[in-house]
Amino acid sequence: MAQTLPKPGMRPFLPADTAMLAAIFSAAIEELTGDDYSEAQQEAWASAADDEEQFGERLASELTLIATLQNAPIGFAALKGKDHIDMLYVHPSVAGQGVGSMLCDALERLAGSRGAKSLTVDASDNAEEFFKKRGYVARERNTVTINGEWLANTTMQKMLETGGAQT
Numbered sequence: 001m002a003q004t005l006p007k008p009g010m011r012p013f014l015p016a017d018t019a020m021l022a023a024i025f026s027a028a029i030e031e032l033t034g035d036d037y038s039e040a041q042q043e044a045w046a047s048a049a050d051d052e053e054q055f056g057e058r059l060a061s062e063l064t065l066i067a068t069l070q071n072a073p074i075g076f077a078a079l080k081g082k083d084h085i086d087m088l089y090v091h092p093s094v095a096g097q098g099v100g101s102m103l104c105d106a107l108e109r110l111a112g113s114r115g116a117k118s119l120t121v122d123a124s125d126n127a128e129e130f131f132k133k134r135g136y137v138a139r140e141r142n143t144v145t146i147n148g149e150w151l152a153n154t155t156m157q158k159m160l161e162t163g164g165a166q167t
């Protein structure tokens with residue numbers, strides 16, 4: 001974590017990336033969310049990538065961007081429709097080094113170019129501070145069930161218009 005990363009690249013998702021992204025998804029949940037979620041909750045959350053074909057279809061159906069280091073994926077983010085961040089996951093080995101910010105910057109620009117006035121995300125508890133620092137405001141507390149486990153998250157929103165109100 002103390003090492004400084006060379007500048008990561010960024011490119012769109014290709015179906016051949018699915019297995020790598022499923023691995024990043026599982027590793028990020030396993031290693032970066034344990035302060036806020038129990039092991040059973042983490043397992044239930046990570047199970048969304050167990051069926052790789054289905055996970056690949058989800059990635060392909062959204063605007064999915066991949067951050068790379070020497071051409072290898074190190075994180076990814078997916079925009080659903082024009083205004084909802086569905087996924088943002090960074091490999092734990094490079095967490096805290098700006099990769100999540102780079103991906104989120106890109107999604108915010110893309111959402112703006114798709115005409116979105118604001119962007120929402122159902123932020124996991126561990127990611128709430130990350131989004132807050134970027135200007136997202138908590139709107140609603142949610143509880144979702146995945147594989148019989150209850151997980152809490154918070155819908156957060158950021159206004160994209162320059163000078164837009166953030167109340």
Ligand SMILES: CC(C)(COP(=O)(O)OP(=O)(O)OC[C@H]1O[C@@H](n2cnc3c(N)ncnc32)[C@H](O)[C@@H]1OP(=O)(O)O)[C@@H](O)C(=O)NCCC(=O)NCCS
Nearest residue numbers: 028032089090095096097098099100101123124127129130
């Ligand atoms: C949330 C996540 C994507 C952040 O990615 P990252 O590459 O580590 O984030 P960055 O390095 O760009 O961090 C940007 C800022 O947010 C802060 N931040 C990042 N993660 C944080 C956390 N868990 N708690 C508090 N602050 C955090 C950083 O300290 C940094 O602050 P600074 O600008 O003052 O230095 C990553 O931790 C992750 O994959 N988490 C697990 C999966 C997850 O919960 N995804 C969100 C689903 S909605």
